[in-house]
Structure formats: C-alpha cells, structure tokens
Amino acid sequence: MDFCIHSRTVEIVMTTIKDFDCCRVVCNSPGAVHIIPDLLSVKTRELFLKNRAAELDREMGLIRTQEETGRHVRMLTHEIRSTLDRHTILKTTLIELGRTLALEECALWMPARNGLELQLSYTLRHQNPVGCTVPIHLPVISQVFSSHHAMKISPNSPVARPRPLSKKFMPGEVVAVRVPLLHLSNFQKNDWPELSTKYALMVLMLPSDSARQWHVHELELVEVVADQVAVALSHAAILEESMRARDQLMEQNVALDLARREAETAVHARNDFLAVMNHEMRTPMHAIIALSSLLQETELTREQRLMVEAILKSSNLLATLINDVLDLSRLEDGSFELDLGTFNLLMVFKEVVNLIKPIASFKKLMVSLTLAPDLPQYVVGDEKLLMQIILNVVSNAVKFSKEGSISIIACIAKPESLRDVGGLDFFPVPSANHFYLRVQVKDSGQGISPADIPNLFNKFAQNHALGGKHSGGEGLGLAISKRFINLMEGNIWIESEGLAKGCTAIFIVKLRIADNLSYSEHRLLPTAQANHCQANFLGLKVLVMDDNGISRMVTRGILIHMGCDVTVASSGKECLQIVSQEHKVVFIDVSTPGMNGYEVAIRIHEKFASLYKRPLLVALTGSSDKVTRENCLRVAVDGVLLKPFSLDKMKSVLSELLEKRVPREANP
Template identity: 30%
Template sequence: MNSLFTNLLSLQRIEYLIIDQELNILEKSLGVERLDTCEQAHKGQDIRLIFPELTGLEDIFQEILQGRRNNFKLKGMMRSAVNNSDAPVYIDICITNNIHNNYQSHELMILIEDVTNRMVLEQALTQATNEANLLLNKLSATNQYVNQIMESMVDVLMVTTLSGKIKKLNLSAQVLLEYSEAELIGQPICKFITGVDNLITKTGEIQKTSLTNIHQELNSPTISVPLIKEAESVCHTRTGKIIPVAFSCSMVQTEVEHFQGYVYIIRDITERKQAELAKREFIAMISHEIRTPITSVTGMASLLLNSELSIQQQDFVKTIYSSSNILLKIINDILDFSKIDSGKIEIETQPFNLIICLHEAINLLLPKAREKGLKLTLLELSDLPEMIVGDITRLRQVLVNLLNNAIKFTEVGDVEISVKVFKKQELKNAVEIQFAVRDTGIGIPSDRFERLFLAFSQVNASITRQYGGTGLGLAVCKQLCELMGGRIWVESQVNVGSKFYFTIVAPVFDEPGGNNADIANDTQINTRMAKQFPLRILLVEDHIINQRMIGLMLQGMGYQPDIVNNGLEALAALHRQLYDVVLMDIQMPQMDGLTATQHIYQEWTKETRPWIIALTASAMREVELEKQRYLSLGINDYLTKPIRIQELMTALKKCQPLVDSFKNQDMQTKEIEEQDTIKHPVDYAALDEILQMASFNPAINAREFILETIDYYLAETPKILQDIHTYLEQKKYANLRRCVHTLASTSATLGAGDLAILCRELEAILIQENFHDVANLIEKMQTEYHRVQIALQQEQKKYSYPL
C-alpha cells in the first residue's frame, strides 16, 4: 500500500482493509484494530464475518473487480467483541478497486470511517431544527391568537413606544378614530386622545396622581407594570367628532428596548355619559315636579293648622304637615345631591356675618330640640371673625343638617355647637374655620364611619326604618364642605354620642378701606362700567349656558351685547354693523373662533377692526403655549373659562371704541343718566326680601322659590287682565273689582308698586261706582304690566344662574 496514501487516510481517521476476490482479508491498516468491529480481524479471514452487512453483495464486488462499477458505499453498525452486542456507533464502508501502478488488480479495498460523532451532531442538528420549527409554529400560533383577541375586542387597544408613538392597534381603534392602520402607525397617541401626554413624564414613567393612578408590581422580577386605572378624556376623530372615552394605561418593560412602551385600553363612553346626563336630568326634573305640589301641601297644611279645627282634624292636618315635610326633605336631598354630582352648584362669595349665620341655624332647630326636651347650646366664641366671605346659604345648610341629625338621634341629653379659627400662613388673608356639632345620642360604631359620607348609605338598615331619610344628607354635606375648601369627619362612641367636625376656608372681610375689602369686590359688578367704558360688544359663543352667564355679566355692567352662535354668524353680524369688542369662543361648530379671527383680520381694516378677546377653556399653560399663534392671527387678548367678573371687566378696560363708535357719546351718557332717574317698574328690594325670608327655611330652595313665584305671577297676570277686560265688557263690576284686588295684592308683593297703585285707584273708583275712567285706567294697567313683565323676565335671568 502506498505510504503517502496510507498517511492521508490516517489523517482523515479512515482505516482500510484489502481483500481478495474470495473476500478474504489480505491486508489491514494499523489503526483498524481500534474499532471494536475490526479488533479481531486477521489475514485470511472472510470479511463477511466481520461485516455481516456485506453478505449478499458478492455481485457488486464482481462488478467493481471487472471495472463495471467504481465503488459502493453503505452504513454499518459497530459491534463489540466483548459481549457481541451492537454499539450505537456508525461507520461508513466504501468498497473500491485496489489499483497498483495504474493497472487494475484483483483486490478490493474497504475504507472504514467512524462517523459516530458526525451522526450525533446531525441528529442534534435535526432535533434542534425540529424544535426551532415547533417553537416558530408556537410563536406564529401565539401571534395569531393574540391578533385574533385584539381584533375581537370591542374596546380600542393601542400599543405605543416609550415616546408615545403608536406601533400596534386593533380594528376597533380604526373604527373609533376613523383612520386606517397605516395612517395611525407612527403617530403620537396624544394627537387623538386628549390629556394622555399629561399622564406620562419626560422620563417615560407614568405620573403618580391621586385621582387615577395605581402602581402594581407583577411577580416577575424583570417586569414592572405601573397602571393607570380608567381616566376619562375625549378623542378626536378624522371627521372632527369629539367622543368621550375612558382609558387605562399600563407600561410594558422588557430587556429588549424594542418591546418597551405602553398599552392603552380605550372605551367609548358616549352612552354612559348620555345615561348619566339622562339620570341627572330625570332626578332633577322628577324632584322638582314632586317638590312643587309637596310645597303646596305643606303650605296649605300650615294654614289649616292656624284655623279653627277640631282636635281630630288638627291631628289629621299635623300628620299631613309632618309627612309632607319629611317627603320634602327627602326630595331636597336628592335634588341637592344631583346638582352637586352634575357640577351645577357653585359656591357664592359674598360677605356675611358668621355669628348671625350660626344663630340662624340654631333658631331653626330650637323648637325641635325643645320638643324632645334637649338642650341646644352654642359655646362661647373667642377670636371669631365677625364677617367672612363665602356662601352663607351652603354653610347654614351644612350646620342645619348636622344639628338636625344630632337632635334626631338623641333622646336624652344635649346638643352643642362650637367653633374654632385657625390662622395659617399659607392662607394669607383667609382663615380655616372648624365647626363641631356634639350630641349625646346613640353613637356610631367605628367600623361604620366610612359609610356615613357615602351616597344612599346609612349605618344599617334599621336606621332607615326607625328614623327615615335617604342617606344623602351627609354625602351632600361632605361635597359642600369640599367645595368650600374644607373637609368633614366624625368621632363617635356607641351609646355615648357623636361629634361631627367640618372645616371651611374663607377670607376675613374687613370694612371698606381694609386689606380685605378687595376680596369681596372680586365678585361685584361695576354697574356703571358701560358709562365709563362705552363699548359695542358682540359675544360669539355656541354654548347656551355660557351665553347666559357672560350675557348677564355684561348686562350687569350696563352693556347690551349682541349674541351669535358661531364664527359664520359673527362675520355676518360684523358685516351688518361695527363692533368695538368681539368676545370670541375658540371651539365652535361650523366655523371656529380662530378661523373667524383670520377672516376678520383679512377683511377689516385697522380702523374698523374690533378688539378680539378669545374665550378658551384651555388651561393657562396651554394658552401660554398658544399665545404667539393667537397674536399672529389677530387676537388681542384672551380669557380662560370659567369667566370671572373681575377678569372680564379688566379685559374690557383695555378696549378702545372705534372712531365712529360713539360720536354722540355725551348725548348718550345724558340719555342714560336721564333713564336712570325714571322709576323702575319693579322694586327689587321686595324680591330680595322674599329671597331672604325663603332662605331662612332649610326645606325651601330660596332661588327656586322666587323663580316659581315670578313664573306664577307672569303666567297668571295675563289671565287676570283678560278677565278684567271681559268683566268690563259684560259690566260685571263685582267680578272686575275682585280681579283688580287680586292683581293689586300680588303686584305689591313682587315690588311692582306703580302697577299696584293703579289697581288700588281702579278699585277705589269701582267702590264709588264711578265707571267713566275705568277703561282708561285698565289700559294704563296693561301698559304698566308690560314694563313689569320685562323687568321680571330680566330678574328671572339673574336668579336662574346658578341654580
């Protein structure tokens, strides 16, 4: 055997055997014996005894020897010579013609290669490939599973990067926002969902806010998911719709940056908002509708109690009176709660005497306390400010509610009220006032404290059965205290008594000239503003409540603003006449305020262009960011909603009338002053007196009482006047006199003094049976009523907002 060839085979770890035509071994390589199968191989031995795999291949051997075939390969199993067992080791057997000196011999060469390691690697590779394919199939199935879940969700699901750019979304997101997937991918989510960016800090972490944010750590040590739990906002669709939504947001943190970001679940809550609105409107409507007849029942029952009745009749009427009062209290609680819940109650800021307020609350409940034999006292007050600025009606309401509860749940002992004042540096000119109402009643278990201030909740069901009530009183008190800058809490011990505390924050009111005089003036309207700064004003506002509120402010200043609903109407109004000032809402249908401002800036010259004040509901920070843009569009100033009286007056003082606005200003001023000397058809002091008297009764909402009174007068007086004309034509003077007497009485009650005087004159003429001037006087009464009607309708607006 050629030594070079032998060395080459050895380097490749290939062994060989040379056999003759009879398949007997002639020669073997030195290393062949390391193979278990070939360990016992020796010259002259039949190769088939060593490799049984070769049995039956004799014809192939002959073909190779005859040159009709070059070689033949097969795989064999290596066998152990010790125990004659097969080892899991594989060999490659190659049979080829042995060639000597370029001629074909009659010998065969069997090349043997141990391919065990290669087979093991191939098997491992095959197994790894199969496992990888299986994993890939699982990942594909998982991805398909997740996608199907996402697509089947009714709620919107959006995934963003840490910087807030959308990178995955479901079909519901496309339907809600009215954009395709391609249009949304890569866009910042805050472009579509208002306020989302305010919840994320610059470092990509969710802010810790007390309102909406809860942090939750998962069990995995590598994943932390801070969670924002259902914050409410609005989304902006492609067609310009603004849809209320609730969304939750969680942060995804992984070791791979590509898979870090935020997951948003967004839900359209339009129906929920509509249902909430419908619920509030229904509660307000039904409470109002029920309260009106109940008030009449209570009033008539009180009148009956003052009439001559038998003992049995008095008992009947007392039952009617007390039952209607209880029902009225329940209705008032529901109405107050619905108003607070819908945000319709605003706290007034007017100076009032705190001591008088306390005594008024006590005097209202003193008869009830005496009836039960309880002592009701006000502890000695020290360092208590005489005058504070706030809402006396709401403060009295809280005091009366707590005192009423204390008396209700106390059978023996006393009820006392105390007040403390705390001066805090951070409050500047204001103080924190703490009220405490203590009783010796049934007490409250400590584990029930939290339920006390929840809506429609009481300590237990037996309380409702025994004492009645809706469970709304303390819930209303809690919200009123918070609206007044304070809080409410309780200390109690069963069968010992309870002590309810609440606080308010209020500025101290000094006499004019003191440091705090301006605080009260912040809410006062300068009624001569229009005389001092004569301006023609156009209010552009699409919201009816805002129209009424801002319109009333301007009317209180002496202005008579024109009001339009959107930018298109504003341009039309400006084409009809010049205005010195345009109060321009920014977001409106058909044409928004910025677009309208651009048109005004382009179409009107500097001499004829009005001073434009933007009205925006944006936060001050957002307004500051937009300030340069506003100025570039021609906006001169801006006010943020809700509009404050002082801010509005300050803004108007900056305005200058156009050149031709008030050519006859002196003449107009004189006319205004002359008009001021004309006696007003209604004496508002009478209305204020009615309002004040009504406010002393906690069962009556004073504002609504006076509104109902005015409504009744305006509805009934035209009927009375019509009856007067009819009775005059029919010459039924007795009936005529009765109608005139009624009209005189009701008119005087509402402060319509001139109309009442005319009625008295007519009544005197009818008594004297002098019928010649009756028709003339009736016409004067009719004319005077029209003046009264207009004045009362204006007064209605004053009391209509806020309710």
C-alpha cells in the first residue's frame, strides 16, 4: 500500500515539473502567443466531438431498443392473435411475456362473479391457481385501474402473492397494468357477469435474485401488450357470441324443420281424414236425401208427408254442415281459392229463394225478394260462393224466426254508404268496372242482445240471451260466411234493436261487371230451369258407374223413377265393356278404386271418335274443391253432379245437358 502511494506522489511531482518546463519553453518562444489560441481551439473541438459521439451512441442505443421492443410487440401480437379462444389468448400472453422479459412470475386477475373481488385466474408458473382473491377496492388496484400506463407497485402487494416467498433475496420490482374488457357483456354468459369494473389486472414480477430494474421501453411493451390482449379478447368474445348464435340458430332451424314436418304430417293426415270422411259422410247422406225425395213422390198420409219433409229438412241441414266443415278446413289451411266466372246475378237470388221457400213455408214464414233496378244481370265472381253466402245468411234468419217474414233486398252500394260498413277493419277500395253488392236480410224473429252481436261470427256461437239449448247456436254458417265475404273483399255485420225485435244481417261483396259477352258466353250461362222438371226422360238409356252399392242403388232408383232405362256397372273396366252408342248419358263416380272415373272418361272419349256419337259424361263426386274441378275439366266431362243430390237436382242437371245436346245432334 505504501509503495502505491509513493509512486502516485512521484508521478504528480514529475508531471508538474514537466508542465512547468513546457510553459517556460513556450513563454520564452517568440511564437507562443500565436500557438496558444490554436491549441485551445483544437482542444475545444475535441471535447465537442467526444460529447457528440456520446449522444449518437445513446440515440443508436435507443433506436436499437425501440426496434427490439417493436419486434417483441409484433411477435407477442402474432402469438396472441393466432387463436380466438380467450383462454388460450390469456395463457399465451403470460408465457410470451415471461419469455421475452425474463420474468419470475406473471399473473392475471379477473373480476369475480360477485363483482367485489378479483380472483387469480391465470399464472405463468402455477398451472391451476385456485382460491386466491383480493378485494377490488384496494387502493393499489384503484390506482392501477385509474391509469392508462403500467405502474410499479410494491412487491409486498396482495396482487403480487403468486411470487414464491424467499428470505434470501430481495424481491424484484413488480409492475401492474390494467387490461380493458371491451366486450364484457359476452363474458356474462360464461365466466364473468356484468360488473361495476371493466378491467382485469395483469401483474409482472422481475426475478428476485438480480438487481435488474424496469426500463421505460419494457413498460411501454407491457402497455401495448395489454391493449393487444384487450382487442384479442374482444374478438374472441364476438366469435363466441357468433358461434352461440349460430348454434342457437341451428337448434331453432332443426326445431322449426321438425315442427314444419309435423305440421305437414298433420295437414296430410287431416286432408286424408277429411277426404275419407267426405266420401263416407256424403254416401249415406246421398241415400237419405235421394230416397226421401223419392218417397215424397209416393202416396203418403199427411203425418207421413210431414215426417218425410222433416227427414229431408234435417238431411239438408246436415249436408250443409258437412259442406261448411270441409270449406272451413280449406279456409284454415289456405287451400281455398275463388272460382271466378261470369254468371247471372239475378238468377242466383231467385234460386236461393226457391231453395229456402220450402223450409220457410213449413214454418209459415213469408219470404220476399227485392232487386234494385240498376243491379247488373251478368257479373264476374264466384257464383257458388256467393250463393252459399246468401243461403247461409237467409237460412240463419229462417232458423231463428218462428213467425213473421223474411225480406231480402239487393242493390249496388252507394259510395257514400261505404264510409260506414259496420267495422273499422274494412277499407273498401273502389276500382274501374267493379262495384260493391249490398245485400240486406231482415227477419222478424227473436232478435239478439247487442252484447251478443260481436260473438255471432265465432264458430258455433250461442245466443246466451235466448238460451243455447233452444236456439241451437249459430253453427258454422255465419263464421264461414264472414271468411268467404272477406275473400271477396267485403264485410258483414249484424244490426238488432234488442230481444223480440227482429234482426238484420247486412253484407257487401266486390264483383266485376261482365261486359261485351259473346254469344257463346251467353249460351253457357245458366238459364231459368222452370221447365227442366217437365222434360221427358221416358226410355232414356243411361249407364251408372259407382263402386258403392248403396249409392249405385239410389242413383239407379232416381233415374228409374224419372223413366230412364238404367244399366249399372261397379267398376271402370265393367263400364268400358258395357258402354255403347245406345247410351245417351253415362254417370261416372270419380272416386272409384282401381281405374278411377277420370281414366274412364278419357277411355270413353277415345272409344267414340265422333263427339255426337259418344254419350254425355256426368261426373258424380262428393267434393267441389279446385283439384276435382280441374280434373273434370281435364277429362272434358259434360257435367258435374255433387253428392248428395235430390230428385229435383237430378232432373235439373239432366234436362240442361240434354237441351245442350239437341243442337249438336241436329247439325252433326
């Protein structure tokens, strides 16, 4: 030690002597005055360059640090966003931060379900952290959540708990940063509910066995990674929500498809049931109505005639109910369509009166019909539907009238009267060549309480004021009539001043005026049938094909009663073997099993080359739906007779067909 001190002293002394000698030499030199400023300038320049070089070294170090930080950020961002599973995102973040920053531990605290605590959810070193929670309102947590930057916190803070405890080394520095939960509402469906806090807490701990400190660029790296984790979690939450929505949609689609199949199966089953019941119900009804009408033509006592009339009346009402049920079914499944055509409007009202008069006469009711002079004779619409509507409304009036009269008034609805048509859900739309037909049916019957009027158009509605067992209910007539009227762009309503004061039913429907009718169209329109029943059918050769024995026997009995020469066939094959030129009319049941009536009609057309040599073809059917009508048109039958039918109906249809055949046979 003494040697070292002595040498240092000697060195100082010798340096001082040398400097003194140099100064002496310079002072004694004549050019020293000029050299000294140059030397000082060189020395100053040297010091400036040294300082500049040091600054450049610092800037290059900062650039390299920023490049390194950017590289780490890109690497971490790539690793974090390589998956859209949020659990993988969080675990990957901790692993990559621990590897990049050489951390001793890295932990992520997530909001607990109660919203009052943070629970330790992910750590770098511990595989399954459980049971660790800290209150969310700790000052250190509030301080971190209120800042946008990564903050140094005390190594002894509760959120630094995952660090392994060691008494040998001082704990390393700890940094905490908040992680925004941008899509928190989605976590509510899984792990985290909607909470007061919108942040998670990330805690990063340096190793305890080193004097290493956090640098600014490392803190910036942590802040950027926290933001990237927030974005990745938001994307993952959106993906999870989309996948949940997709799964729910798939489940709903499967359920809807199953419901659709079940509905289709139910519709098919109902249609099959209705088709079978239609045939099975109409067959006995055909026998009852036809035989009752035949029985009326025989010699009967007064009591017997009253019984037969009662049977016929009840049978007709039952047949109407069957038709209403089938029509209602088609209305509800949407298969009902209007059958538009040109028809004689005045004849529709007259035919309704003719149909209702026997029942009204039986109850001693007077029926009057008033048609406005400006009412057009020929219109375009659904003739059968309009007739059924009028018949249902008039029948309902007859049903609830024990005495008095029934008046039917038909006219064109005036534009000013359309403003108040009995309902706020109806908006009349006038158009060119169309008009609204207004029909009023007034009776002097039992009347109805105003409170019961809104319920009259329900199925089987009861007039509670009169007592259901006496009135018998409204049945389906008014309910179906309202649906039919709506299809025809109209409306119906009931007016009554109270009990025992009668009732008035008013409806309007939209029709088109038929103009510029050709001669052929006029010839095809229905005409008055007053003389049909007087036609001579004596000796008329007819062939009846029907697989049902009772129905075949009834049809044969009616034709024989009319004087026809009748041959019967129980199958299509037998019918084709029997039919000849001598047969003037062939009645074909279209629902015959095996070779159905449509195929038989086609074969008969093929068998007789000349139109005037083949017999007239009449389809017997229990259905009047669109498919049946289209099939009848397809095979070109001459007429359709709907079961059940009476003697008068048979005479009317057969007379009309024979009248149309006369001009053909006169000019072959």
